Amino acid sequence: EAGVAQSPRYKIIEKRQSVAFWCNPISGHATLYWYQQILGQGPKLLIQFQNNGVVDDSQLPKDRFSAERLKGVDSTLKIQPAKLEDSAVYLCASRTPDGYQETQYFGPGTRLLVL
Amino acid sequence: GNSVTQMEGPVTLSEEAFLTINCTYTATGYPSLFWYVQYPGEGLQLLLKATKADDKGSNKGFEATYRKETTSFHLEKGSVQVSDSAVYFCALSGDNFGNEKLTFGTGTRLTIIP
Numbered sequence: 001e002a003g004v005a006q007s008p009r010y011k012i013i014e015k016r017q018s019v020a021f022w023c024n025p026i027s028g029h030a031t032l033y034w035y036q037q038i039l040g041q042g043p044k045l046l047i048q049f050q051n052n053g054v055v056d057d058s059q060l061p062k063d064r065f066s067a068e069r070l071k072g073v074d075s076t077l078k079i080q081p082a083k084l085e086d087s088a089v090y091l092c093a094s095r096t097p098d099g100y101q102e103t104q105y106f107g108p109g110t111r112l113l114v115l
Numbered sequence: 116g117n118s119v120t121q122m123e124g125p126v127t128l129s130e131e132a133f134l135t136i137n138c139t140y141t142a143t144g145y146p147s148l149f150w151y152v153q154y155p156g157e158g159l160q161l162l163l164k165a166t167k168a169d170d171k172g173s174n175k176g177f178e179a180t181y182r183k184e185t186t187s188f189h190l191e192k193g194s195v196q197v198s199d200s201a202v203y204f205c206a207l208s209g210d211n212f213g214n215e216k217l218t219f220g221t222g223t224r225l226t227i228i229p
Contacts, residue, residue, distance in 0.1 A: 004158075033216065042119075042204050042219025043159070056216060091159065093217075103149075104208075104217060106159040 002026065004107035006092050012113045018080035021110045025073070025094030031055075033104065034067055034077050035091040043091055049075065082114045117142045121205045121220030128195055128227055136190040136223050138179075138205035146207040148172075148181050148188040149217065153202045162190075162203070197227045 005024040013019050025032050030051050035043035046065065048056040051072040060067070064083070069075040079086055089111050093104040122137040140148065150162040150172070163172030165181035165188065172179050177192045188205060205220040 031215075035217075040221070042121075042206070042221050043217070044219070045216040048216060093159075103161050103164065105161075106151075108158040 004092055004094055004105055006090075006107035006110055008110055009108065010111050010113075012115065013082055015084055015114050016081040018078065019082055019112065020076055020078045021090050021092075021112075023075045023077070023092030023107060025075075025092070026105055029094035029096055029105070030072065031095050032069060032075050033093040034075070035093065037089040037091055037109070039088070046077070046090075079112075082112075084114050087112055087114045117146065117207055117209060117218040119205050119207055119218055119220040122223050124202075124222070125224040125226060128225070130197055130227055130229050131194045132227075134190070134192040134195045134199075134225070136203055136205075136225070138188045138190065138220060140186050140188065140205075140207050142186075142207055142209070142218075144209070146209055148179070149206045149208070150177070150179055150188070150190050151204045151206060151219075153204065153222075155201070159204065195225075195227050197229055200225060200227050 007022050032049045034046045037043040046060045047067045049069045052069045067077045089109040091109045092107045095102045095104045118141045120139050147166045149164045151159045152162045163174040165172040168183035170181045179188050179190045202222045202224045204222045206217045208217050
């Protein structure tokens with residue numbers, strides 16, 4: 001079974017530029033998450049999708065971050081404009097819709113450096 | 116809200132030593148508890164989980180028991196190997212729709228020396 005795919009793996013941009021990350025979850029996983037992991041910290045949830053609907057985006061900085069999952073499969077996370085403090089690893093995870101007890105499977109992450 | 120407090124690192128042990136990484140949590144209801152591991156250069160992988168009180172999760176020689184009375188989920192291994200060197204994250208997930216996100220601890224970096 002293929003795992004969660006993410007691209008790109010690394011990205012370096014200047015502040016105030018925009019950037020987009022892509023995630024392809026495990027086939028059949030209706031629930032998809034984006035996390036931000038700042039160096040030395042645990043991942044923090046940015047947004048959760050159930051199919052193509054948003055379940056939780058309470059910690060997403062909506063003035064600069066946006067995310068979509070138009071067909072309930074792939075998802076894109078965008079930052080516009082980027083700030084220095086956005087330097088982090090952005091992790092995508094997915095799980096089956098069977099409930100909160102189910103394991104979340106993580107992709108390898110996209111490491112973003114904002115200069 | 117939910118929170119996870121994890122043992123500060125880094126932790127350095129000799130091969131075959133006994134390992135304990137402490138984890139305590141604060142949550143309402145009946146969360147599920149997880150240990151994830153992040154090997155150098157790789158993504159997060161589930162190590163083990165427990166979904167109700169007194170459950171013991173185990174995998175690859177690691178164990179953790181869900182203790183509701185002490186709100187703890189400490190990770191243990193009887194004899195560590197060099198290949199166990201990684202960052203370990205304790206996490207919990209809420210128990211109702213809309214509160215299912217994983218809340219992570221800050222991670223504990225473990226280094227095993229031969």
